[in-house]
Amino acid sequence: MDRISMKTPLVEMDGDEMTRILWQMIKDELLTPYIDLKTEYYDLGLRYRNETDDRVTVDSANATKKYGVAVKCATITPNAARVEEYDLKKMWKSPNGTIRSILNGTVFRTPIIVKGIVPCVRNWKEPITIARHAYGDIYSNSEMKIDEKGKAELIFTDADGNERRSLIHEFDENGGVIQGIHNVTPSIESFARSCFNYALDQKKDLWFGAKDTISKSYDHHFKDIFNEIFEKEYKNKFEESGIEYFYSLIDDIVARVMKSKGGMIWACKNYDGDVMSDMISSAFGSLAMMTSVLVSPSGVYEYEAAHGTVQRHYYKHLKGEETSTNSVATIFAWTGALKKRGELDDIPELIKFAKKLEQSTIQTIESGYMTKDLAMITEMDEIVTLSSLDFIKAVRKTLETYI
């Protein structure tokens, strides 16, 4: 059989631990037998990041800007224990943080749904995608604990030294707490554009909620920016695609999401996204079934699994023990990237192949063949629990029936 040719290279970001092992298995079993894979390879494994003083992460992000599509393996974000384990020159920053700040993008997380693994919320029939604004608010705050009588004020000083003041609270001797937070207009605008673009890309409705009735300047600014950009740049395109942009108060949005059948993209302010993405992934079943894509406002895409490097399984693997690590989200990172590359380069066979690989993965699970994490939560009766490699081989067997 002729392998599918590619035109533009895909930016390939390799990673760490168990997911690095899965990465190679996926390439060997599910990709290179069928595609003449053209990638520009960057090794984001912690050893090589350390060797290059993390230059490789920056280079991979710049390559993504240049080519437009990347696929990324999970990577270690070093902490003190990792500095010792890998004898690091320093505690390098999170690669995802570095890539996100270079691409200025928004992360969209979507669960992969299979029959037999039923969401806790029984009316959710379609995946709910969470878009989290990953800049500012309480994540870059300034806080104080007050334990005496006094006045707290918000003060803004302009370039000429003029001050604007607003009273926060007059504390009595019992004290309390205060917090200052901020966001910047360009970041909110980028967030809005990434969300509108991704909604068009996915042909899904976009919902956004904030608390503008209470927060009349802060949250209202978010609401206004979304509205203005939508009216000026996206309204017609949304109408043509038959999708909707819907704004409401955050509590109303939460209530509606719970009663919905799913299927929307839910844009969240930073804190809401932090909280709601964990709720959505646990309600849909497993972190191992969550895909993640970073979308820049200019339309650059970086696909990955939402989970980490699965360290505990890796240590078992190193001891020569068999692992049963779920590769589904990593497989879908590859298919997402291949579909996007196929779309941009007009290679219909590549898109078709990626879709078949997704179907084969789902069908394999729905026929009862799965890894241990899913075996523990499925409602199916007759199941076969497979090792990491045997699951990938089972997907290949299903894929062969399509090709």
Ligand code: NAP
């Ligand atoms: P994790 O790798 O996501 O794993 C946490 C636990 O969730 C695992 O121990 C495992 O549970 C389960 N799990 C996650 N993915 C699974 C899969 N594919 N198949 C089966 N089970 C899965 O999170 P972590 O242990 O907190 O972090 C490990 C490393 O990953 C850290 O160094 C962190 O910096 C990094 N990380 C990277 C990214 C990224 O690159 N995007 C994201 C998050 C974390 P059991 O052990 O109970 O089987």
Ligand code: MG
């Ligand atoms: Mg969280």
